[in-house]
Amino acid sequence: xxxxxxxxxxxxxxxxxxxxxxxxxxxxxxxxxxxxxxxxxxxxxxxxxxxxxxxxxxxxxxxxxxxxxxxxxxxxxxxxxxxxxxxxxxxxxxxxxxxxxxxxxxxxxxxxxxxxxxxxxxxxxxxxxxxxxxxxxxxxxxxxxxxxxxxxxxxxxxxxxxxxxxxxxxxxxxxxxxxxxxxxxxxxxxxxxxxxxxxxxxxxxxxxxxxxxxxxxxxxxxxxxxxxxxxxxxxxxxxxxxxxxxxxxxxxxxxxxxxxxxxxxxxxxxxxxxxxxxxxxxxxxxxxxxxxxxxxxxxxxxxxxxxxxxxxxxxxxxxxxxxxxxxxxxxxxxxxxxxxxxxxxxxxxxxxxxxxxxxxxxxxxxxxxxxxxxxxxxxxxxxxxxxxxxxxxxxxxxxxxxxxxxxxxxxxxxxxxxxxxxxxxxxxxxxxxxxxxxxxxxxxxxxxxxxxxxxxxxxxxxxxxxxxxxxxxxxxxxxxxxxxxxxxxxxxxxxxxxxxxxxxxxxxxxxxxxxxxxxxxxxxxxxxxxxxxxxxxxxxxxxxxxxxxxxxxxxxxxxxxxxxxxxxxxxxxxxxxxxxxxxxxxxxxxxxxxxxxxxxxxxxxxxxxxxxxxxxxxxxxxxxxxxxxxxxxxxxxxxxxxxxxxxxxxxxxxxxxxxxxxxxxxxxxxxxxxxxxxxxxxxxxxxxxxxxxxxxxxxxxxxxxxxxxxxxxxxxxxxxxxxxxxxxxxxxxxxxxxxxxxxxxxxxxxxxxxxxxxxxxxxxxxxxxxxxxxxxxxxxxxxxxxxxxxxxxxxxxxxxxxxxxxxxxxxxxxxxxxxxxxxxxxxxxxxxxxxxxxxxxxxxxxxxxxxxxxxxxxxxxxxxxxxxxxxxxxxxxxxxxxxxxxx
Numbered sequence: 001x002x003x004x005x006x007x008x009x010x011x012x013x014x015x016x017x018x019x020x021x022x023x024x025x026x027x028x029x030x031x032x033x034x035x036x037x038x039x040x041x042x043x044x045x046x047x048x049x050x051x052x053x054x055x056x057x058x059x060x061x062x063x064x065x066x067x068x069x070x071x072x073x074x075x076x077x078x079x080x081x082x083x084x085x086x087x088x089x090x091x092x093x094x095x096x097x098x099x100x101x102x103x104x105x106x107x108x109x110x111x112x113x114x115x116x117x118x119x120x121x122x123x124x125x126x127x128x129x130x131x132x133x134x135x136x137x138x139x140x141x142x143x144x145x146x147x148x149x150x151x152x153x154x155x156x157x158x159x160x161x162x163x164x165x166x167x168x169x170x171x172x173x174x175x176x177x178x179x180x181x182x183x184x185x186x187x188x189x190x191x192x193x194x195x196x197x198x199x200x201x202x203x204x205x206x207x208x209x210x211x212x213x214x215x216x217x218x219x220x221x222x223x224x225x226x227x228x229x230x231x232x233x234x235x236x237x238x239x240x241x242x243x244x245x246x247x248x249x250x251x252x253x254x255x256x257x258x259x260x261x262x263x264x265x266x267x268x269x270x271x272x273x274x275x276x277x278x279x280x281x282x283x284x285x286x287x288x289x290x291x292x293x294x295x296x297x298x299x300x301x302x303x304x305x306x307x308x309x310x311x312x313x314x315x316x317x318x319x320x321x322x323x324x325x326x327x328x329x330x331x332x333x334x335x336x337x338x339x340x341x342x343x344x345x346x347x348x349x350x351x352x353x354x355x356x357x358x359x360x361x362x363x364x365x366x367x368x369x370x371x372x373x374x375x376x377x378x379x380x381x382x383x384x385x386x387x388x389x390x391x392x393x394x395x396x397x398x399x400x401x402x403x404x405x406x407x408x409x410x411x412x413x414x415x416x417x418x419x420x421x422x423x424x425x426x427x428x429x430x431x432x433x434x435x436x437x438x439x440x441x442x443x444x445x446x447x448x449x450x451x452x453x454x455x456x457x458x459x460x461x462x463x464x465x466x467x468x469x470x471x472x473x474x475x476x477x478x479x480x481x482x483x484x485x486x487x488x489x490x491x492x493x494x495x496x497x498x499x500x501x502x503x504x505x506x507x508x509x510x511x512x513x514x515x516x517x518x519x520x521x522x523x524x525x526x527x528x529x530x531x532x533x534x535x536x537x538x539x540x541x542x543x544x545x546x547x548x549x550x551x552x553x554x555x556x557x558x559x560x561x562x563x564x565x566x567x568x569x570x571x572x573x574x575x576x577x578x579x580x581x582x583x584x585x586x587x588x589x590x591x592x593x594x595x596x597x598x599x600x601x602x603x604x605x606x607x608x609x610x611x612x613x614x615x616x617x618x619x620x621x622x623x624x625x626x627x628x629x630x631x632x633x634x635x636x637x638x639x640x641x642x643x644x645x646x647x648x649x650x651x652x653x654x655x656x657x658x659x660x661x662x663x664x665x666x667x668x669x670x671x672x673x674x675x676x677x678x679x680x681x682x683x684x685x686x687x688x689x690x691x692x693x694x695x696x697x698x699x700x701x702x703x704x705x706x707x708x709x710x711x712x713x714x715x716x717x718x719x720x721x722x723x724x725x726x727x728x729x730x731x732x733x734x735x736x737x738x739x740x741x742x743x744x745x746x747x748x749x750x751x752x753x754x755x756x757x758x759x760x761x762x763x764x765x766x767x768x769x770x771x772x773x774x775x776x777x778x779x780x781x782x783x784x785x786x787x788x789x790x791x792x793x794x795x796x797x798x799x800x801x802x803x804x805x806x807x808x809x810x811x812x813x814x815x816x817x818x819x820x821x822x823x824x825x826x827x828x829x830x831x832x833x834x835x836x837x838x839x840x841x842x843x844x845x846x847x848x849x850x851x852x853x854x855x856x857x858x859x860x861x862x863x864x865x866x867x868x869x870x871x872x873x874x875x876x877x878x879x880x881x882x883x884x885x886x887x
Contacts, residue, residue: 047485047488047489047515047518047519047522048485048547049478049481049482049485049515050511050547051421051455051478052448052451052452052476052477052478054389054392054417054418054421055095055389055414056354056358056385056386056389056390057091057094057095057385057386058088058091058092058094058095058378058381058382058385058412059095059412059414059448060092060095060412060413060414061413061414061443061444061446062444063092063095063096063837063864064833064842064860064861064864065860065864066088066092067089067092067837067863067864067867067868068859068860068861068862068863068864068867069863070085070088070089070092070867071863071864071866071867072863073085074086079112079114080114080115080340082109082112082114083109083110083112083113083114083118083122083341083344084109084343084344084379086105086106086108086109086112087105087106087109087343087344087347088378088379088382089105089108089867090102090105090106090109091382093105093837096837097475098837101837101868103126103129106122106125106126106129107126109122109344110122110123110125110126115339115340115341116153116155116158116159116303116339117303117337117338117339117340117341117345118339118340118341118344119153119158120153120155120303120306120307120310120341121310121338121341121344121345121348122344123151123153124307124310124311124313124348125310125348127311128310128313128314128348128352132622132623135626135629135645136645136646136649136651139642139645139646139654139658140646140651140654143646143651143654143657143658152307152308152311153307154278155277155300155303155304155307156274156277156278156300156304159299159300159303161270179195179219180194180195180196181193181194181195181219182194182195182198182209182218182219182220182221183219183220183221184221184223184233185220185221185222185223185224186223186224186228186229186230186233187224187230189230190220191230191233191234191237192237193233193237193240194237194240194241195209195210196210197240197241198236198237198240200240201236201239201240201260201263201265201267201268202263202264202265202266202268203264204263204264205263205265226259226262227255227258227259227262228255228256228259229252229255231252232252232255232256232259235248235252235256236256236259236260236265236268239268239271243267243271244271245271245272245275248275250276250279253272253275253276253279254272254276254292256268256272257269257272257273257276257292257296257298258292258296260272261296261297261298269296269298270300272298273293273298273299273300273301274300276289276292276293276298276300276301276304277300277301277303277304278304280301280304280305280307280308281308282308283308283309283312283316283319283322285305285308286304286305286306286308286309286322287305287319287321287322289301289305290302290305290306290322290325291325293305293336293337294325294329294333294336294337297332297336298336299336299337299339302336302337303337303338303339305322305337306337306338306345309322309326310348313349313352314352314355314356317352317353317356317362323362326349326366326369327362327365327366327368327369328365329369331372334369334373342369342373343370343373343374343375343379345373346366346367346369346370346373347370347382349366349369349370350363350366350367350370350386353366353367354367354386354390358389358390358393359390359393359394363390364387364390364391364394367383367386367387367390368387370382370383370386370387371383371384371387377410377411380406380407380410381407381410381411381412384403384404384406384407384410384412384415385403385404385407385412385414385415385418387403388400388401388403388404388406388407388415388418389418391403392404392418392421392422397422397425397426400418400422401418401419401422403418404416404418404419404422405419413439413443414448416435416436416439416452417448417452419435420432420435420436420452420455420456423435424455424456429456430456432455432456433453433456433457436449436452436453436456437453440453445468445472446472446473446834447468447469447470447471447472447473447474447475447476447834447835448469448473448476449469450465450466450468450469450472451465451466451469451473451476451478451479453465454466454469454479454482462482463483463486466478466479466482466483467479472831472834472835473834473835474803474835475507475803475804475835475836477503477507477509477511477512480499480500480502480503480512481500481511481512481515483499484496484497484499484500484515484516484519485515487499488519488522493519493523496519497516497519500512500515500516500519501516502800502801504516504585505774505776505801505802506776506801506802506803506804506805507804508539508585508615508616508617510536510539510540510543513532513535513536513539513585514532514536514545516532517529517532517533517536517545517555520532521559526559526562526563527563529559530556530559530560530563530589531585531586531589532585532589533552533555533556533559534556534588534589534592534593535585535588535589535592536552537552537553537556537592538588538589538591538592538608538612538620538624539612539617539620540552540620541553566593568594568597568599571590571593571594571597572594574586574590575587575590575591575594575607575707576706576707576740578590579707579740580740580741580742580771581742581771581772581773582742582743582771582772582773582774582775583773583774584611584614584615584773584774585615586773587607587611588608588611588612588615591604591607591608591611592608595608600631600633601627601628601631602628602629602631602632602633602637602638602641603628604628605624605625605627605628605631606624606625606628606641606644606670607707608621608624608628609621609622609624609625609628609644612624613648618648621648622645622648622649625641625644625645625648626645628641629641629642629645634666635665636662636663636665636666636668636671637662637668637670639658639659639661639662639665639671640658640659640662640668640670640671640674642658643655643656643657643658643659643662643671643674643678644674646658647674647677647678647681652678652681652682653678653682655674655678656675656678656679656682658674659671659672659674659675659678660675662674663675667698667702668702669699669700669702669703669704669708669709669712670699670704670708672695672696672698672699672702673695673696673699673708673711673712675695676692676695676696676699676715677715679691679692679695680692680719689719689722689723692719693716693719693720693723696712696715696716696719697716699712700712700713700716706739706740706741707741709736709739710736710739710740710741710744711741713732713733713735713736713739713741713744714732714733714736714741714743714744714747716732717729717730717732717733717736717744717747717748717751718747720732721747721750721751721754726751726754726755729747729751730748730751732744732747733745733747733748733751734748742768742771742772743768743772745764745765745767745768745771745778746764746765746768746777746778746781748764749761749762749764749765749768749781749782749785752764753784753785758785759785761785762782762785762786765778765781765782765785766782768782769782775801776797776798776801776802776805777802777805779794779795779797779798779801780794780795780798780805780807780808782794783795783798783808783811788815791811792812792815795807795808795811795812796808803832803835804836806832806836806838806840806841809828809829809831809832809841810829810840810841810844812828813825813826813828813829813844813845813848814844816828817848817851822848822851822852825848826845826848826849829841829844829845829848830845833845837864837868838868839865839868839869839872839875842861842862842864842865842868843861843865843872843874843875843878845857845861846858846859846861846862846865846875846878846882847878849861850878850881850882855882855885855886856886858878858882859879859882859883859886862875862878862879862882862883863879866879
């Protein structure tokens with residue numbers, strides 16, 4: 001994970017002393033305790049919470065309204081406007097942190113592209129977003145599935161010729177008086193040409209050779225001063241007769257292109273443009289030819305050069321000459337390169353450059369081009385705010401203030417964060433406070449508003465603002481971190497750890513793990529500290545701590561000296577213990593340590609990927625799966641990991657095929673397990689359950705460890721429950737519990753419930769809650785086996801432990817609606833919708849609005865929900881019904 005874009009420039013909390021990692025690293029190995037065992041005040045040297053970063057994203061106050069507007073416009077706009085609307089939708093989802101929805105919007109922009117340039121830009125953008133997924137394409141190819149998406153386009157064939165410009169008619173005015181042939185003398189050579197055919201190349205040639213100019217009566221014309229060689233003129237003569245360029249050397253093509261542009265020979269120029277475009281196959285080609293393309297107004301060549309550059313991002317940003325073209329392009333050059341897709345192009349390039357280095361000149365110049373390319377209010381908002389963020393980071397404060405103010409004036413309220421930071425930098429802390437207070441009083445208050453205002457208050461006022469920020473948006477990291485650090489400074493250790501554990505229970509944020517690592521370090525709890533730093537390194541092997549100054553791997557090496565060595569047997573015992581207590585972070589740490597031994601790494605990386613998926617870290621999980629494939633000890637094992645890679649990326653049938661290939665080589669637990677999983681997912685036919693049962697039974701007959709056998713028994717129990725075979729299901733769950741597969745309590749509870757023993761189901765879930773480290777889902781499931789008051793208490797606990805789980809909000813809202821408390825019901829849903837763009841929440845709120853006769857509110861929620869899932873059938877039906885009621 002990248003460090004914050006915008007580290008603290010101001011608003012330094014006087015209690016937070018900067019960390020000096022150098023003194024930490026200077027400690028001799030084995031003598032770390034000498035440093036950390038100083039006075040309690042030394043704790044502060046480890047504890048520093050940076051200001052929350054200013055997100056360089058489009059963040060409307062009411063994102064639901066904006067998504068609804070976009071959807072409404074998409075329903076009625078002309079085709080050429082759709083890509084830009086999907087790009088705006090992408091920006092909204094980016095501001096919300098919804099990665100899957102972002103990519104889907106980007107894909108929609110690519111699919112709905114109305115021009116070659118849009119297709120080119122969005123295709124390259126999608127390829128950039130899917131970096132590291134080349135292996136998936138290779139695996140699909142090995143399954144006989146061809147993947148052509150986001151590959152290089154044949155620009156020459158995609159961009160149509162402008163036929164209108166080629167209709168140069170023969171002149172008949174002086175036909176009887178002009179010679180049929182004409183010779184062009186270039187140096188010592190003479191090239192014979194057909195006068196009428198040369199005249200047809202352009203209006204200037206027509207006027208010169210068949211009009212009133214003296215050359216129309218000459219059979220020999222000196223053409224030595226027109227920057228064309230004799231070889232070039234021969235090609236031009238041949239083209240005038242055949243209309244084709246056959247096997248012309250690239251240097252000669254460039255010469256003819258320049259000549260054709262000079263003499264307005266549009267058909268000849270277009271032919272050269274297309275021939276040259278076909279020759280662009282590398283960044284070196286693109287870099288050399290782009291200058292000619294722009295100078296000679298050759299759109300096909302320019303687009304081909306641009307495509308090569310874009311498909312090699314971010315590495316191609318190192319090509320200074322190409323970057324120079326892009327950062328200093330005037331409007332005409334942008335039109336040649338990108339047609340009407342200039343804003344999309346610079347939006348993409350600006351994002352890539354900021355990911356590489358947001359302080360760089362390249363990032364700033366590309367975003368200036370983005371602003372210059374903006375064509376409407378919404379595009380200007382995106383460009384002003386993003387460029388303002390970069391200027392602030394570069395300490396160009398006056399320019400940053402101008403840009404943030406411009407974005408704010410255009411209606412982007414979030415840009416007030418930049419204005420407040422700048423005011424505080426200039427010593428006007430009260431002004432910063434007043435800006436935020438004004439926003440809070442004039443808008444629907446959001447969590448980020450109170451979080452930002454807290455930076456300009458002290459003591460209880462700051463604490464209250466941060467509590468309000470968490471209430472409105474529990475996904476914000478800073479309030480938890482600040483409160484935890486404050487409690488730690490007061491030596492209230494348990495409360496500090498409880499506060500940071502609260503967010504880590506539902507959001508594995510690296511900066512929160514880092515802070516907890518610092519707590520443990522200050523407490524000399526090296527066993528817990530090593531756990532956190534190893535979890536950090538699992539998520540991001542290159543992570544740097546203490547504001548990016550120290551590699552996490554270095555700190556891990558130092559702490560490792562103070563933790564007893566575990567044998568392989570110790571590691572397995574620890575893994576069983578943590579896995580059975582559903583301590584996923586602890587399990588990650590143990591596996592990281594086991595990977596240092598000579599154990600079979602493929603199996604361990606695979607276990608790692610399972611944990612990362614459970615922790616909602618899909619990118620890290622995929623990286624671990626790929627490492628499992630690389631370290632597979634056999635062909636049949638490698639095929640299993642390839643199958644999981646395909647399955648996890650949505651290619652279920654291909655994953656199934658890999659499992660079958662693996663079984664053909666050797667019957668193994670993992671191959672049968674994968675096949676059962678993939679078969680259950682790929683076939684909607686209930687009759688396939690018997691095949692799944694058979695596969696899981698085959699898996700259980702194969703050698704494996706208790707961790708995986710417990711999972712297989714749990715899955716087998718689920719299949720039996722779905723088939724109504726409750727006794728067999730209960731046996732599976734009981735056997736899974738015997739080998740400490742704790743999650744089987746949930747399945748057994750379901751069996752009790754289906755046997756009409758609600759009390760036993762409740763008791764079973766209580767056992768899971770008592771054993772599991774992360775138990776929000778257990779409370780949620782137990783709520784189904786309670787009376788209403790107990791259900792309410794359990795669901796309140798779910799929201800406290802994991803505010804991202806949407807079922808509790810929906811349940812509470814439904815109860816309120818049943819009691820005819822319509823406003824409170826809608827408010828309950830609105831509370832969650834403010835920080836989570838969830839289809840089900842929007843759907844239910846739309847239905848509530850319809851119920852109370854608020855047609856416009858219902859329509860707005862329907863449209864926003866269809867932005868989240870355009871194909872949701874129930875939502876489409878509700879939208880159709882509500883739309884028919886619109887006044």
